[in-house]
Amino acid sequence: LEQQPQATTTKPITVLYFTDPICSSCWGAEPQLRRLKAEYGDAIDIQYHMGGLLPSWDVYNSGGIGKPSDVAGHWDEVSPHYRMPIIGDVWLEDPLPSSYPPSIAFKAAQLQDPAKALVFLRRLREQVLVEKKNITKWPVIAEAAEFAGLDAERLQIDFNGAANALFQADLTRARSLGVRGFPTFIFSNDAGERQLVYGARPYSTFEAAVKTLKANAKPAAVPASLGDLFKVHASWCAEEVAVMLGISHAQAAEQLR
Secondary structure (H helix, E strand, O other): OOOOOOOOOOEEEEEEEEOOOOOOHHOOOOOHHHHHHHOOOEEEEEEEOOOOOOOOOOOEEEEOEOOHHHHHHHHHHHHHHHOOOOOOOOHHHOOOOOOOHHHHHHHHHHHHHHHHHHHHHHHHHHHHHHHOOOOOOHHHHHHHHHHHOHHHHHHHHHHHOOOOOOOOOOHHHHHHHHOOOOOOEEEEEEEEEEEEOOOOOOOHHHHHHHHHHHHOOOOOOOOHHHHHHHOOOOOOOOOHHHHHHOHHHHHHHHHHH
16 A cells, blocks of 8 residues: 655644553543643644553563552552543453553554554553453454554554564664653754653643743644533543643533533
8 A cells, every 4th residue: 555645744843752552651641632732733743652661571570560460559549640540450350461562553553544543542541541451452452443443454464564663663762762661752843952741740841841842832722612522532531621621620520420
């Protein structure tokens, strides 16, 4: 298949976003990321890269986490901190051996359609973080692909083919830039100026990074009602609604109910 031609209009700010499908802190940053895209999407080009959080349990030991059951407790602890729904039970009931398969699947999705790939990644996050599904298993990956409108058969072919090299390239890029954890957002402009945002920070931190690199960047109007939000994305968590509409978490939860 022919490659799609690249868009000729370049945006003044590029954001390299290093993430992983099983990263709870990345899930914690979703509210800020959604608002950032809504307000400054015309000025920023966000490029998604996989970081390879969990190669396998044989080699992973970080921050007191050395086995799947440790993740279960960690997820249950961070859920109220991020005010995002996170259920750790998958690590007790059907633990993932690695985060590489869903990461490679995301690279395969990007080959098909970059926009649908982001819907696919969002769905993978929901499956593992909220629905206790093992996103290394092909039926679960295929379900997310179909939800995103991707061709699941082609996804599997690319998963076993070209996607692995693209995933390895992401890992190499992360290492070369000194990325140590996720989420890592590297903002840069044409002048070579850079701003780093690490972790799930308040929205003001993300906005400040944009303003530092492009002082005259003006925020676009964000959707003003819950109905408008659902025209943009198929699913919303209460904290995402709160950050987007500028209301309290409790108000957002009530509106969603």
